[in-house]
Amino acid sequence: MGISSESLFLPVCRLCTMWKLPSFLARTLTSGTNGLPLLPDMAEVRSRLREIVGASTNWRDHVQAMQERKALHTLLAKRQEDLPPRRMKDSYLEVILPLGSQPQIREKYLNVYNSVRFGRILEDLDSLGVLICYTHTKQEAQPRSPLSIVTALVDKINLRKKVVHPDCDIKFTGNVSWVGKTSMEVKMHMLQLHDGDYCPVLDATFVMVARDPENKRPAFVNPLIPESPEEEEIFKQGEMNKLKRIDFSTASLLKMAPTAEERNIVHDIFLNTLDTRTVSFRSRVLPPNSVWMEDAKLKGLQICHPQERNIFNRIFGGFLMRKAFELGWATACSCGGSRPFIVSVDDIMFQRPVEVGSLLLLSGQVCYTEKNYIQVRVHSEVYDADTREHHTTNIFHFTFISENEVPRVVPKTYGGKYPVNALPLKLWKRTLPFC
Numbered sequence: 001m002g003i004s005s006e007s008l009f010l011p012v013c014r015l016c017t018m019w020k021l022p023s024f025l026a027r028t029l030t031s032g033t034n035g036l037p038l039l040p041d042m043a044e045v046r047s048r049l050r051e052i053v054g055a056s057t058n059w060r061d062h063v064q065a066m067q068e069r070k071a072l073h074t075l076l077a078k079r080q081e082d083l084p085p086r087r088m089k090d091s092y093l094e095v096i097l098p099l100g101s102q103p104q105i106r107e108k109y110l111n112v113y114n115s116v117r118f119g120r121i122l123e124d125l126d127s128l129g130v131l132i133c134y135t136h137t138k139q140e141a142q143p144r145s146p147l148s149i150v151t152a153l154v155d156k157i158n159l160r161k162k163v164v165h166p167d168c169d170i171k172f173t174g175n176v177s178w179v180g181k182t183s184m185e186v187k188m189h190m191l192q193l194h195d196g197d198y199c200p201v202l203d204a205t206f207v208m209v210a211r212d213p214e215n216k217r218p219a220f221v222n223p224l225i226p227e228s229p230e231e232e233e234i235f236k237q238g239e240m241n242k243l244k245r246i247d248f249s250t251a252s253l254l255k256m257a258p259t260a261e262e263r264n265i266v267h268d269i270f271l272n273t274l275d276t277r278t279v280s281f282r283s284r285v286l287p288p289n290s291v292w293m294e295d296a297k298l299k300g301l302q303i304c305h306p307q308e309r310n311i312f313n314r315i316f317g318g319f320l321m322r323k324a325f326e327l328g329w330a331t332a333c334s335c336g337g338s339r340p341f342i343v344s345v346d347d348i349m350f351q352r353p354v355e356v357g358s359l360l361l362l363s364g365q366v367c368y369t370e371k372n373y374i375q376v377r378v379h380s381e382v383y384d385a386d387t388r389e390h391h392t393t394n395i396f397h398f399t400f401i402s403e404n405e406v407p408r409v410v411p412k413t414y415g416g417k418y419p420v421n422a423l424p425l426k427l428w429k430r431t432l433p434f435c
Helices: 014-018 023-031 042-053 059-075 103-109 118-137 231-248 262-272 319-337 415-421 423-435
Strands: 093-097 148-159 170-179 182-195 197-211 291-294 297-303 341-352 357-368 373-384 389-400 409-410
Touching: 014 197, 042 093, 042 118, 093 118, 118 148, 118 170, 118 182, 118 197, 118 319, 148 231, 148 297, 148 319, 170 197, 170 231, 182 231, 291 341, 297 319, 319 357, 319 373, 357 409
Parallel strands: 291 409
Antiparallel strands: 093 170, 148 197, 148 341, 170 182, 182 197, 297 357, 341 389, 357 373, 373 389
8 A cells, every 4th residue: 555664564575474384385385476377366266156155146036046055954064073174285275366467457456545455355355265164164075065154253464565566466375274163264365476476465364154054053164184283383373363262252341340450541541631620520631642532433334235245145244344444444544644554454253244235334433542553443233224223243453554643542431441441452462563
């Protein structure tokens, strides 16, 4: 996306990606670009997904297509032990995004700054992650999969480059890195072609879950067997990620009271904004170079049309991520007063599906700032016009870096203070090593 200060990001070095990958993946990446025309592109990825589940390309036929999937229930495994184990290389895929060699697709990915739209990349990562999981669970005797594989969580996406060029080919790679009973962790990498070599741009970790053909109940997936000490370490990290997510969810303010340290932080914020002339809880003073948190928010509305549906005829998770990112970017831009650049994406939770025809309400809130960095939380919910009820569907967390130093965001109420002692500050600390 932009200007100078790329030194704030991790070095663009091919070896940075190689050390993270199992040796068989690293060998594939270093094989050069001679095989580029043979790599599938994103259009083929989405076409393949429709074939795997038997999805209709015609919205009017979607009910019939879903009815046909019910017959696949008999193909589900009764136990995970009944499924053949897989290796990491069994699910490994490479996909090309030919922005340089096929200029006709470039406009879809282009932003006003003449760089690549990150929201489009989120859509592509979501589609690729699902296909990788279907590759892991593929049964040769079954032309259609009985599994409904959906994105449960985007654990993290770390950017290594500030600018993604719109006129150079991009390559995505990925494989299943950890498996539970019904869930799979997928690690993906995005690289861009420069001077004949693919250089790393981002690393992503997604968690997918498998459900029955009607997407109602969990379904077992093939176990994963590491084949080397290197792969065992990757698998072990996946297990640790799962435990961290469990610990993280139990630490929510909705479940646990703030710690002594967190209470002190909240009290210090209150004292720093107290009007000493009145010493009243209601009389507050904004510190210099600061903005009230309630004034650092933006909202948006999306009508969810059939065009944005996924292979299961619900709204595509990648579309939701793109819209949330764009609102988050606009919120950071409005707060910082200059162009922000995405640094990291953390803990995107998919709590419930979004149905076609829904009214999707998006709320972007700056919840933490420090120097040039901005942490934005985007909350999405659907509104049912018949019942007048609101239901949370997703929560997104984005870390941006601004071209200029940004004002400090100050909460005014206890409800506004949750980011300081809860999730975003922890995300901020996690993000710092990558900046």
